[in-house]
Every structure is written in structure tokens, then in C-alpha cells.
Amino acid sequence: MVAVASHPAGDGSGERLRQAALELFSRDGYHGVSLRRLANVVGLLPGSLYHYFEGKQDLLFELIEDYELDVLQLFRNAGRGRRSALTPSALLEDYLVLVQRQWASAQVAQHEFRHLSSRQRARIGALRQQQVQAFSQALGGVRHDPGMALGALAQLLRAMAQSQADAAVATTEQVAALAGLVAALVRR
Numbered sequence: 001m002v003a004v005a006s007h008p009a010g011d012g013s014g015e016r017l018r019q020a021a022l023e024l025f026s027r028d029g030y031h032g033v034s035l036r037r038l039a040n041v042v043g044l045l046p047g048s049l050y051h052y053f054e055g056k057q058d059l060l061f062e063l064i065e066d067y068e069l070d071v072l073q074l075f076r077n078a079g080r081g082r083r084s085a086l087t088p089s090a091l092l093e094d095y096l097v098l099v100q101r102q103w104a105s106a107q108v109a110q111h112e113f114r115h116l117s118s119r120q121r122a123r124i125g126a127l128r129q130q131q132v133q134a135f136s137q138a139l140g141g142v143r144h145d146p147g148m149a150l151g152a153l154a155q156l157l158r159a160m161a162q163s164q165a166d167a168a169v170a171t172t173e174q175v176a177a178l179a180g181l182v183a184a185l186v187r188r
Contacts, residue, residue: 014052016042022063026104030060030115060112061120067105068127074098075134091138 020041024033035056039046053059078091099106113124 013042013044017052021059022104022108025060025112026107030112057117061116064109064113064124067102067109068124072127072131072134075131075138079138088139
């Protein structure tokens with residue numbers, strides 16, 4: 001895979017390109033963004049974009065993969081160095097902070113995933129499975145049915161992220177309600 005960041009220009013064009021692509025994909029969707037438009041936004045010639053990535057789909061993949069790796073790292077780091085399991089509400093709050101900080105990335109990962117190749121979707125799927133495992137480990141293991149409980153939680157979190165599209169901020173009540181649900185799922 002060829003990443004935009006793996007061929008950075010001395011002037012920071014690679015990172016500007018990634019940020020612009022993320023904003024455009026988030027706002028206009030994958031098919032609403034042309035390489036010519038992306039090049040214009042960052043002040044590059046369209047042909048020079050290929051210095052940074054192989055194609056638009058590869059750029060999309062890199063952006064989604066980076067976000068999914070950040071989520072995975074959050075869950076992996078959550079349980080490290082603790083003597084007891086992390087509380088569900090604390091982990092959920094950390095996750096919601098990450099989603100809020102990386103709102104455009106979360107939106108692109110959720111809505112533009114379908115535009116990836118089958119190989120790329122498999123890679124993202126594997127990362128998401130690792131997230132579920134890391135999430136469960138951070139909480140000290142889920143007793144009842146970890147696949148069902150964590151799958152339900154993932155759906156709820158994605159639904160909540162989608163419903164927050166206008167505000168991009170979770171209320172304290174929403175965090176508390178979801179944390180309560182997580183706690184109930186973990187206790188079963």
C-alpha cells in the first residue's frame with residue numbers, strides 16, 4: 001500500500017492533501033470528490049497527486065485505516081497498566097472523545113467504507129475485529145456472549161455517531177445511557 005504520508009514533500013503537501021481529502025470525503029462523499037478538485041484545493045497539479053498515492057481509492061483506504069488504527073490503539077491502551085478492569089463508562093467516554101476529535105475520519109470510515117476494494121475491506125474488517133477483542137480485554141472480558149454484546153455496542157456507537165452529525169458532541173446523558181447499556185451487557 002502506498003500512503004500519502006510515506007512520500008511527504010518538504011513543504012507539507014502530503015499532510016495538506018490528506019487533510020483536504022478527509023474534509024472533502026466527509027462533506028461530499030467518495031464519488032463527490034475528483035482528483036482534479038482535490039489537487040485544486042491543495043494547490044497542486046492533478047498529475048502530481050500520484051507522487052503521494054496510487055489512486056483515490058488508495059487514499060480513501062489510508063484515511064480509513066488510520067482512523068481504525070487510532071480506535072484500536074485507544075482500546076489496547078485502555079487496559080494497560082491497570083490492576084482492575086476499566087469501567088465501561090470511562091472507556092466509552094474515551095472513545096467518544098476520540099470520535100469527536102476525529103469526527104471527519106469517523107464519518108468517512110462509516111459512510112465511505114463501501115467504496116474500498118475487497119482486499120481493503122478485509123483489512124479494515126480485521127482491524128475492527130481486533131478492536132472488539134481489545135475492547136473486551138480492556139473491560140476485563142465480557143462474560144455472557146462477547147460477540148453479541150460487543151457487536152451490539154459497536155452498532156450503537158456507530159448509530160450514535162451518525163445521529164450526532166449536526167452537533168458532533170455527545171451529551172452527558174447519552175454517554176451515561178450508553179455506559180449503562182455497556183455495563184448491563186458486561187454483567188450478563
